[in-house]
Amino acid sequence: MARVQLNQLVKDYRDGHKGIFRAVKSIDLDIRDHEFMVLVGPSGCGKSTTLRMIAGLEEISSGSILIDDKVVNDVLPKNRDIAMVFQNYALYPHMSIFENMAFGLKLMKYSKGEIKQRVEDAADILGLRPLLERKPKALSGGQRQRVAVGRAIVRQPKVFLFDEPLSNLDAKMRVQMRTEISKLHEKLDATMIYVTHDQVEAMTMGDRICVMKDGNIMQVADPLTLYNKPESKFVAGFIGSPPMNFFPGEISHQDGVTRFHASETTASPMHVIIDPKQNHDFSQLNGRKVILGVRPEDISEARDGQSPHLQATVELSEPMGAETYLHLRNGDQSFIARMDCSRRYQSGQCLSLCLKADKLHFFDPESALNLSINRSSS
Ligand SMILES: Nc1ncnc2c1ncn2[C@@H]1O[C@H](COP(=O)(O)OP(=O)(O)OP(=O)(O)O)[C@@H](O)[C@H]1O
Ligand SMILES: [Mg+2]
Numbered sequence: 394m395a396r397v398q399l400n401q402l403v404k405d406y407r408d409g410h411k412g413i414f415r416a417v418k419s420i421d422l423d424i425r426d427h428e429f430m431v432l433v434g435p436s437g438c439g440k441s442t443t444l445r446m447i448a449g450l451e452e453i454s455s456g457s458i459l460i461d462d463k464v465v466n467d468v469l470p471k472n473r474d475i476a477m478v479f480q481n482y483a484l485y486p487h488m489s490i491f492e493n494m495a496f497g498l499k500l501m502k503y504s505k506g507e508i509k510q511r512v513e514d515a516a517d518i519l520g521l522r523p524l525l526e527r528k529p530k531a532l533s534g535g536q537r538q539r540v541a542v543g544r545a546i547v548r549q550p551k552v553f554l555f556d557e558p559l560s561n562l563d564a565k566m567r568v569q570m571r572t573e574i575s576k577l578h579e580k581l582d583a584t585m586i587y588v589t590h591d592q593v594e595a596m597t598m599g600d601r602i603c604v605m606k607d608g609n610i611m612q613v614a615d616p617l618t619l620y621n622k623p624e625s626k627f628v629a630g631f632i633g634s635p636p637m638n639f640f641p642g643e644i645s646h647q648d649g650v651t652r653f654h655a656s657e658t659t660a661s662p663m664h665v666i667i668d669p670k671q672n673h674d675f676s677q678l679n680g681r682k683v684i685l686g687v688r689p690e691d692i693s694e695a696r697d698g699q700s701p702h703l704q705a706t707v708e709l710s711e712p713m714g715a716e717t718y719l720h721l722r723n724g725d726q727s728f729i730a731r732m733d734c735s736r737r738y739q740s741g742q743c744l745s746l747c748l749k750a751d752k753l754h755f756f757d758p759e760s761a762l763n764l765s766i767n768r769s770s771s
Pocket of ligand 1: 406407408414416434435436437438439440441442443590
């Protein structure tokens with residue numbers, strides 16, 4: 394049982410002759426008891442630094458970290474009741490799997506009986522029981538990763554920290570381990586904080602996801618809120634694969650109808666009528682420059698009688714099995730649509746397309762904030 398709070402947490406690194414580099418810029422985050430919180434963001438955004446500060450492996454420059462309402466800034470790592478699983482989980486090659494998992498407990502002077510019990514329980518949870526006598530070199534990558542998780546489980550910590558634990562595994566093993574860690578979270582009564590730069594991992598594993606960029610938190614929300622109501626263009630483009638498409642343009646309001654006109658499409662014009670049901674009144678934005686965001690699945694071919702929003706040429710068709718990703722171009726603007734797999738497309742083919750009117754996002758080109766969501770209620 395553990396709640397983890399970060400209050401105005403800052404990390405400054407000394408950066409040679411250039412002075413100070415601020416890797417984490419006064420972040421606030423409240424991780425609930427038993428929550429699976431994912432920290433996600435591009436390389437260098439401060440995920441590992443944040444995790445290492447929670448573990449006590451990195452000194453805090455300012456701010457505070459609370460575990461169960463107690464400030465732990467000055468508490469030694471070993472006394473924080475936290476276990477961390479790293480990307481590079483060095484197992485001791487000369488020790489058996491049992492000994493690898495038991496090692497930490499031995500140092501903590503647990504009795505032989507208690508150690509045996511804990512290691513066997515963890516081995517059962519992770520399906521490692523038949524492998525306990527083997528040496529690490531006789532295990533597959535996925536099995537070794539499970540041993541690394543096992544070493545954390547035997548300590549029965551209040552909080553688990555994972556720093557990209559699956560990035561050394563092949564794609565199939567990653568999916569399998571992802572499910573195992575999620576199941577483990579269901580089984581154990583622990584709070585988990587999981588760092589990744591893989592947004593699919595973030596979406597599938599997190600109760601909530603904290604998106605970071607340049608040492609700042611951009612948004613914290615459950616996966617679907619993040620997907621459907623991204624507060625900024627950065628979050629909109631980071632979450633989702635293939636990513637959201639962006640079209641720079643302008644909004645006009647005439648005769649009671651609000652429209653978006655793309656500015657970069659030169660081959661043929663792009664006009665989209667904005668759904669009046671959108672919870673933001675876009676007529677207020679008459680004449681304003683915006684960036685329209687639309688996800689690949691919200692683009693479709695115009696049906697008979699439907700007036701298209703834009704024309705585009707197929708540059709590449711990628712059949713994925715269940716669906717086809719179409720790489721499209723209209724003038725300077727390239728974008729991706731996700732289409733039904735039953736249709737075949739040829740390069741050079743011209744398509745008339747419609748965008749789903751109630752799924753459009755509009756971003757301010759200056760602030761990059763999403764103008765189409767009501768931030769206070771999201
Ligand atoms: N010891 C250090 N001294 C100076 N700068 C550091 C140090 N450790 C990290 N940094 C810098 O702090 C920033 C954040 O690093 P961090 O390791 O937290 O990133 P990350 O989000 O985990 O990235 P990745 O996805 O690549 O692991 C980076 O710009 C990094 O270069
Ligand atoms: Mg990292």
